Amino acid sequence: MIIRKATIDDSELIAKYLLLAMEEIIYKFIDERDPKTAYYFLLHFVESENNQYSYQNCFVAEENEEIIGAVSVYDGGKLQELRKPIVDYVRLNFNPDFSPENETQSGEFYIDSLGVSPNHQGKGIGSKMLQFLIEEFVTKNKQTLGLLVEEENPGAKKLYLKLGFKVVGEKTLVGKKLEHLQIS
Secondary structure, three states, X not given: OEEEXXXXXXXXXXXXXXXXXXXXXXXXXXXXXXXXXXXXXXXXXXXXXXXXXXXXXXXXXXXXXXXXXXXXXXXXXXXXXXXXXXXXXXXXXOOOOOOOOOOOOOOOXXXXXXXXXXXXXXXXXXXXXXXXXXXXXXXXXXXXXXXXXXXXXXXXXXXXXHOXXXXXXXEEEOOEEEEEEEEO
């Protein structure tokens, strides 16, 4: 398996895998529970540049020339700039009152979403992708990585803690309380 920077040609699978990780959040963004609408909403932004879900901010895991996982990670200090196209689009097309909370901030590179193909889940792909990000951002570039985890997802939290993340606080995103973890 290799992990590499994503290209625009990877967009359809990136959108598919990221949606696995953030389906409920996207449903709240678009104010409806339609998987097809959610997928095309996310694909629109993955294929576009200069937003938080853009392929420019993604890495993919590839095995036997097949993309089996994707992760979106970006500089938390650029959240407002990267989120603006999404907020504008949601307000115009779905919810004029849309105003999401800040899920990250300056001082960390934020792991927004990580998703693995259902055919490859349970094989350590997500863990390897996280280890890759820790190596790239923390070890090589002396950055801080941050992420949010739901309280209802103790398995994910256990993995993050095992990899060296520490709980640094709580955040709220689209009304949901989440734990904020970081590794430096």
